[in-house]
Amino acid sequence: MILSALITDFLEYLELERNTSQLTIKNYDHYLKRFLDFAHSTSSGQAGDIDPKEIDLNLIRKYRLYLSHYVDPKTGKGLKRVTQNYFMIALRAFLRYLAKNDIATLSPEKVELGEREPRPFKVLEEGHLKQLLDAPDTTKKEGIRDRALLETLFSTGLRVSELASLDCNQINLNRGEFGVVGKGGKERVVFLSDAASFWLAKYLENRKDTFKPLFIRYQGKVITDNSGEAMRLSARSIERIVEKYVKRLGLPIKATPHTLRHSFATDLLINGADIRSVQEMLGHSNISTTQIYTHVTNKHLKDVHKAFHSGNKEE
Numbered sequence: 001m002i003l004s005a006l007i008t009d010f011l012e013y014l015e016l017e018r019n020t021s022q023l024t025i026k027n028y029d030h031y032l033k034r035f036l037d038f039a040h041s042t043s044s045g046q047a048g049d050i051d052p053k054e055i056d057l058n059l060i061r062k063y064r065l066y067l068s069h070y071v072d073p074k075t076g077k078g079l080k081r082v083t084q085n086y087f088m089i090a091l092r093a094f095l096r097y098l099a100k101n102d103i104a105t106l107s108p109e110k111v112e113l114g115e116r117e118p119r120p121f122k123v124l125e126e127g128h129l130k131q132l133l134d135a136p137d138t139t140k141k142e143g144i145r146d147r148a149l150l151e152t153l154f155s156t157g158l159r160v161s162e163l164a165s166l167d168c169n170q171i172n173l174n175r176g177e178f179g180v181v182g183k184g185g186k187e188r189v190v191f192l193s194d195a196a197s198f199w200l201a202k203y204l205e206n207r208k209d210t211f212k213p214l215f216i217r218y219q220g221k222v223i224t225d226n227s228g229e230a231m232r233l234s235a236r237s238i239e240r241i242v243e244k245y246v247k248r249l250g251l252p253i254k255a256t257p258h259t260l261r262h263s264f265a266t267d268l269l270i271n272g273a274d275i276r277s278v279q280e281m282l283g284h285s286n287i288s289t290t291q292i293y294t295h296v297t298n299k300h301l302k303d304v305h306k307a308f309h310s311g312n313k314e315e
Contacts, residue, residue, distance in 0.1 A: 001103070003039065003050040007032045010097045019185045031090035038063055052098055052105035060111055064088070085113045122253045123262050129154070132255065133195075135245040141206055142218050146241055148196070148203035149215055153242075153257055155196035157264035157282050159183075160257040164235045166214040168204065173197050182283035190281065265293045 011029055014020040039050045039059060067084045071077065079087075088111055095108035124132065133150050137143035153163060162180050170178045176192040192200065209216070211228025217237065223230035233241075238257055246255045253259070261282070268278050279290040 001052070003036055003052060006052065006098065006103070007036065007094065010094050013097060021183070027086070028090045028093070031087045032094055034087060035063060035091055038066055052103050055095070055106045057106065057110060060091075060106065063091075064114070081114055088113050122255065122259050123266050124251070124253070124255055124259060128249075128251050128253075128255075129263055131249050132242075132245055132251065135249055138202075144199065144203050144206055145215065145218070146245070148199040149238065149241065150245075150260070151193070151196040151199045153260040154264055154267075155193040156190035157261045158190060159261065159283075160235045160238050163257070164215070164233060164238055167212050168214050169212070171200060171204075171214065173201055173204075180283075184285070186283055186285065188280060188283045262293070265290070269293055 007029075010032075011025055014025050014028065015022075036050065039054065042059065042062065064084070067079055067087055070079050072079075092108045092111040095105055095111065098105045099108060133147070133154065136146035136150070138147050149163070152158070153160075156163075158180065159182065162182055166178075166180070170180075171192075172178050173192070176194075176197050177189055178192075179187060179189050181187050207216075209228060209231075211224075211231050213228060213232035215233040215238070216228065216231040217233055242255065242257050242260070265278055265282060268281070269275065275287065275290055275293075278293070279287050282290060284290045
């Protein structure tokens, strides 16, 4: 079979069999088409007629070199190392699919990834975090919703898309926990702090509707069809809510819902949680993703050493 047809089969497999998100499928389509174009440019065949057997280590080496030298004609910028790795990850996943279907090609294990640059991330200091959580005006229904939303983000470490998709019947305030389905259909349990439980209960008590979505908008036309699905706050709306309070407070960093996810993870690790547990609560498939937080906790340990080690005390 030709490579272009196999790529189409692979993308359909991701959608139907693996329940992969549309965004991931769109990205993989982009990454693999780039590889297909490159592979064709190195062969004498017609566009799209590359045979999987033509994929070898020499082609992969040339492709990695091509990615490292690539410059976007619109921006004039090259690809970051992490972006180059995304192209190779997609290719490796595709080769794994071919191997699974007994199609002769290069072993996916032979496709190596480049060393990743440490990805900087923002964490709110304790004082700024408290300011953000206290920012909503809880004398108003929008403020109660926003406080519940912020407390839930910090308590659970949910991704903004996961928070936006929550329904009222998912939340068990008595147990202080609920289940979510994250990336790749991966299920996990998240937990509510006392503060998050308090503000969620207050928010739900103030709700006079029977809409299904947990976090709803209060502006615009009320649409009751489909259990109020049109009233659900989108991920972008949640981002705007956080952005509004960050700007109002004049916080030194541009905090987002994902910043609260980072703050959730570092808060747990600094206070003694083990990294495997944090990995599970974040829904990371690979612990190496969770290990980025050790940069922050290592700094904390250094501060503890400086403050408490006897060798640092003045005589």
